[in-house]
Structure formats: C-alpha cells, structure tokens
Amino acid sequence: MSRREFKRLEGVERVRVGLLTNEEAARAVGISGRQMRRVRARAARLGPKGVIHGNRGRSPRHRIAEAVRARVVELRREKYRGFNDQHFSEKLAEVEGVELARASVRRILRAAGIGAEHQRRAPRQRRRRERKPQAGIMVLWDGSTHPWLEGRGPQLCLMAAMDDATGELLPGARFMEQECAAGYLQLVAAMATHKGLPWSIYMDHHGSLVRNDDHWSAGELQRGRQNPTQVGRVLEELNIEVIAALTPQAKGRVERLWRTLQDRLVSELRLVGACTKATANLLLKEFIGPFNHRFSVAAADEHQAWRQVDQSIDLQRVCSFSYATKVLNDNTVRLQKTVIDIAPGTRRSYARCPVTVNQLLDGSWRVYYREQLIATAVANSGHELRALKGTNKLRYRVEREAAAVRTGI
Numbered sequence: 001m002s003r004r005e006f007k008r009l010e011g012v013e014r015v016r017v018g019l020l021t022n023e024e025a026a027r028a029v030g031i032s033g034r035q036m037r038r039v040r041a042r043a044a045r046l047g048p049k050g051v052i053h054g055n056r057g058r059s060p061r062h063r064i065a066e067a068v069r070a071r072v073v074e075l076r077r078e079k080y081r082g083f084n085d086q087h088f089s090e091k092l093a094e095v096e097g098v099e100l101a102r103a104s105v106r107r108i109l110r111a112a113g114i115g116a117e118h119q120r121r122a123p124r125q126r127r128r129r130e131r132k133p134q135a136g137i138m139v140l141w142d143g144s145t146h147p148w149l150e151g152r153g154p155q156l157c158l159m160a161a162m163d164d165a166t167g168e169l170l171p172g173a174r175f176m177e178q179e180c181a182a183g184y185l186q187l188v189a190a191m192a193t194h195k196g197l198p199w200s201i202y203m204d205h206h207g208s209l210v211r212n213d214d215h216w217s218a219g220e221l222q223r224g225r226q227n228p229t230q231v232g233r234v235l236e237e238l239n240i241e242v243i244a245a246l247t248p249q250a251k252g253r254v255e256r257l258w259r260t261l262q263d264r265l266v267s268e269l270r271l272v273g274a275c276t277k278a279t280a281n282l283l284l285k286e287f288i289g290p291f292n293h294r295f296s297v298a299a300a301d302e303h304q305a306w307r308q309v310d311q312s313i314d315l316q317r318v319c320s321f322s323y324a325t326k327v328l329n330d331n332t333v334r335l336q337k338t339v340i341d342i343a344p345g346t347r348r349s350y351a352r353c354p355v356t357v358n359q360l361l362d363g364s365w366r367v368y369y370r371e372q373l374i375a376t377a378v379a380n381s382g383h384e385l386r387a388l389k390g391t392n393k394l395r396y397r398v399e400r401e402a403a404a405v406r407t408g409i
Contacts, residue, residue, distance in 0.1 A: 004029075005051045005052055007028075007029050008029050008031075008039055008051040009043070009048055009051045011025035011026075011028055011029045011036070012025070012039060012040050012043045012050075012051065015036075015040060016040075022036055022037060022040070023036075039051055064100070064104065064108070068098065068100075069108050071096075071098070072092065072098065072100070072105060072108050072109070073108065073109065073112045073114070075088075075092070075096060076088055076109055076114055077114065082117060083117070084116070084117045085102055085105055085106045085109065085116065085117075086102055088105060088109075089101070089102040089105045092105065129253075131164055131165050131167075131297075131299075131300070132164045132165045132299075133165060133299065133300040133301040134165055134299055134300075134301045134303055134304060134305040135163050135165045135166050135168070135299050135304045135305065135306065136163065136165075136195065136196060136198050136199065136304050136305035136306035136307070137164065137165060137198070137199050137200065137305045138163075138164040138165075138198060138199065138200045138201070138202055138243075139161050139162070139163055139164065139170065139191070139198040139200070139201050139202070140161065140162050140164055140201070140202045140203070140251060140253055140254040141159070141160065141161035141162075141184065141187060141201060141202075141203055141254070142159075142160070142203065142204060142251065142254045142255075142258070143157045143158065143159045143176070143178075143179030143183065143206070144157065144158045144159075144160075144258040144261070144262070145157040145178070145179065146158070146258075146262050146266075147266075148175065148262075148265070148266055148269060148280060149269060149274060149275060149280065150266065150269075150270060152273070152274070152275040153274070153275040153276050153277070153280075154177070154276075154277065156175040156176065156177065156277055156280065157175065157176050157177065157178050157179045157183075158173065158174075158175055158176075158258075158261065158265075158284075159173065159174060159175075159176055159179060159183035159184065159186075159187060160172075160173035160174075160187070160257070160261075161173070161187050161191065161201075162253070162254060162257055163198075164202070164253065165299040165300070165301075166296045166297055166298065166299050167253070167257075167295060167296045167297055168292050168296040169257070169288050169291055169292055169296075170187070170190070170191055170195065171190040171191060171193075171194040171195065171288075172186055172187040172188075172189070172190025172191055172194075173187070173284060173288060174186065174281050174284065175277050175280045175281050175284065176277075177277070179206060179208065180208055181208040181229065181230045181231050181321070182361070184208060184209065184231045185230070185231060185234060185319045185320070185321075185361060186319075186361055188231075188234055188235075188238070188319050189315060189316075189319040189361060192238070192309050192315055192319070193315070195306050196306030196307050196308050196309065197238055197239075197240060197306065197307040197308075197309060198240060198305075198306065198307075199240070199241060199305060199307065200240065200241035200242070200243055201235065201240055201241070201242060201243065202243045202245060202251055202254075203242070203243070203244060203245065203251075204244070204245050204251065205244055205245075205246075207229070208229055208230070208231055209229060209231050209232065209242075209244075210228075210229065210232060210242075210244060211226045211227075211228065211229060211232075230321050230322065233322065234318055234319055237318050238309075238313075238318065260295065264291070265284070265287060268283060268287055269283060316360055316361075317358055317360070317366065319361060320358040320359055320360045320361060320366075321358065321359040322356060322357070322358050323335060323356070323357045323358075323359075324354065324355075324356055324357075325354075325355060325357060326352055326353065326354050326355065327342060327350040327351055327352060327353050327355055328351065329351045329352070330351075331344075331349055331350055331351055333355060333357055333367055333375075335357060337380070338365065338377070338380055340357070340365055340367055340375055340377045341375065341377075342367060342374055342375040343374075343375065345372075345374050346372075350369060350374065353369055354369075355367050355368060355369045355374070356368045356369075362379060363378075363379025363380060364376065364377065364378055364379050365377035365378075365379075
C-alpha cells in the first residue's frame with residue numbers, strides 16, 4: 001500500500017470515529033466529497049483493500065503485445081540497424097505494417113537497451129520577454145556590420161536604437177565605418193534632443209560600451225572599480241540604467257530588427273545605387289519614417305515615459321569624449337597630435353592645473369578648469385572623430401602624461 005493510500009485509509013478511519021467530517025477528510029486527502037463517500041463505502045465492504053485502486057495489478061487494455069515488442073526490437077537490431085527513432089517508426093508503418101507512435105517505439109527500444117543514434121542537447125528553455133508598457137522605459141541599441149552596399153562601396157556598420165515598447169527605430173541611426181563610441185554618443189544625443197532620455201538601455205558587452213579589459217590603474221584599484229567607458233560615463237551622468245545582455249538571444253528583439261533591415265534597407269540602397277557612406281546616410285533618414293509606419297506597434301500604455309533633459313545640463317558637453325589631464329608648463333594641453341593653447345584668464349597661468357578636455361561630436365574641443373570654460377579649438381582637419389574616441393589606450397596615455405607632469409619627468 002502506498003503512502004497516498006495509507007493517508008486515504010486514515011481519513012476513512014477518522015470519519016468513521018467522528019474525528020473528521022466527510023468534507024474535511026476529502027480536502028485532507030485531495031479528493032472530492034463524493035469520491036470520499038465512495039472510498040468509505042468500498043472500505044466498509046472490503047476493509048483496508050477498499051482504498052486501493054481497482055486496476056492495481058491489471059495489464060492495460062492498450063498494452064502492446066509482447067510479440068510485437070520483440071519484433072520491433074529484432075527489426076531495429078538487424079534490418080534497420082542505425083536508423084533513428086523517427087525514421088525507424090516510419091519504416092515500421094510503411095514497410096512492416098506495424099503502426100506505432102514514435103514515442104511508443106522509443107520506449108520499446110530504450111527498455112531493450114537500444115540507445116538513440118544521435119545524442120541531441122536539449123534546447124535551453126527561453127521565455128519570450130513581454131514588451132515594456134510605455135515608450136521610453138527601455139531602449140535597445142546595437143551595431144550591425146554587414147555588406148550594406150553589396151560591394152559597391154566600403155564595408156559599413158549600421159548603428160541604431162529601437163524603443164522596446166513600440167519597436168520604433170529611433171532618431172540618430174547612422175552608418176559608421178565600425179561600431180564605436182562616437183556612434184553611440186550620437187545616438188544618445190539624438191534621442192535626448194528629439195525624444196528625451198530613456199529609463200534604461202539594453203545592450204551587449206561591446207568594448208565601447210563596457211570595460212572588457214583587465215587593466216586597473218592605481219586610482220581604480222583604490223576605488224575598487226574600473227572607470228567606465230566614454231559611453232558608460234555618459235549614461236551614468238544622464239542617470240540611464242544599463243542592462244547588459246549575456247547572449248544574442250537575450251536581445252532577440254533588436255536582432256530581429258537587423259534581420260529586417262538587412263533585407264529591406266539593402267534593397268533600398270541597391271535601388272538608388274548608393275555607393276558611399278554619405279549617400280547611405282541620406283537614404284537612411286528618408287527610410288526611417290516609412291519603416292516605423294509599417295513595423296512599429298502601439299504601446300500597451302499610451303502615456304510616454306521619456307524623461308526630459310534638465311535645462312541645466314549642457315548636452316553637447318555631456319555627450320562628448322572627456323579626458324582628465326593637466327596643463328603643461330607652456331600653457332597648452334596635448335592629446336595625441338592635438339595641441340590646445342590656453343590664453344590667460346582669471347589666472348596668470350594655468351600651468352600644472354588639472355583640467356577636463358572635451359571633444360564634442362562635431363570634432364571641436366573645449367577645456368574646462370573647475371567647470372569654467374578656459375579654451376576652445378576647432379576640429380582637427382583630416383582626422384575622424386573616432387580617431388580620438390576615448391578608448392582605454394588613449395585614457396592610459398593621458399594618465400601617463402599627467403603623471404609625468406606631476407613628477408616633473
């Protein structure tokens with residue numbers, strides 16, 4: 001007798017002696033009151049055996065005959081040796097006249113010690129993530145390197161962001177030479193200008209977004225955390241939560257966006273014969289509106305969650321490349337091949353003063369001392385913005401230059 005049947009027998013006995021009502025005993029053993037009355041009647045007639053199911057020890061009517069089982073095993077081991085379960089089941093029905101479901105064939109073979117021909121890894125269980133209820137709660141962004149111009153021009157990377165609630169392709173999408181911090185900063189600036197600030201951004205672990213290196217400066221070791229990337233710093237300053245996906249499947253929504261764009265946008269670029277980055281970006285601006293009209297959906301909640309940019313925030317400065325360094329003895333700041341002269345201001349000299357140098361998205365430069373703008377410079381002629389995009393290597397070089405100034409080397 002099983003534990004379940006012992007529990008039923010105890011419930012029957014308690015009802016018999018008046019310790020429980022019929023309904024209370026039924027709830028305790030997990031059956032209906034009507035079924036409890038039937039169990040009590042059988043127990044009164046048969047004794048303790050009355051709580052045991054009537055089919056105990058009987059063979060099922062639909063049980064496969066032993067002769068059929070033996071034939072299936074013999075055929076699989078000899079005539080159909082090496083067939084997989086599905087293929088073998090089909091042959092049994094088509095050739096041998098044995099109509100059995102694949103699951104039944106599988107059980108017969110496994111019971112006989114015949115394993116599967118191909119070991120398959122069970123797919124990882126994934127659950128579809130529901131869209132956010134309001135536009136602006138979460139944005140997904142990424143870069144897609146693809147032969148967008150199909151050999152007519154250079155290899156390009158499309159950098160774009162989409163709203164999770166609506167699937168809308170957001171302002172700021174553009175073609176770049178490669179996935180880089182400059183493209184992401186331009187996306188942030190365009191979103192903030194035309195839409196507002198999202199509450200969170202879902203992204204991957206690209207090196208321009210999160211630190212993937214093992215280098216720790218002395219200051220980082222002291223603080224117990226690495227400095228963020230240029231994009232990470234901007235997101236922290238704008239109080240945008242970062243959600244980093246660990247697998248491509250986790251950001252499946254933006255991956256499906258790329259699949260659609262790699263079909264439709266490539267065809268549009270082919271139609272106009274685009275062969276340069278500039279031409280591709282011009283077409284992209286015209287493409288976004290009709291694309292959103294066709295593929296975006298209405299959010300579950302019509303109220304939007306975009307946060308307005310605080311008027312006190314200098315968006316141009318925030319969405320730029322920022323470097324902390326020191327002024328040299330000749331009142332200049334040097335970053336790679338860029339030299340910025342600092343004219344006399346409230347101080348006779350800024351030599352050895354710590355300053356922050358910002359390169360804006362248009363390539364121009366600003367130098368700040370204690371939040372006061374003390375110098376500007378035009379964009380470097382002949383140099384792309386990405387050449388000074390604030391990679392970790394450049395930041396380490398700036399740190400070394402500042403340390404050399406402090407030590408007088």
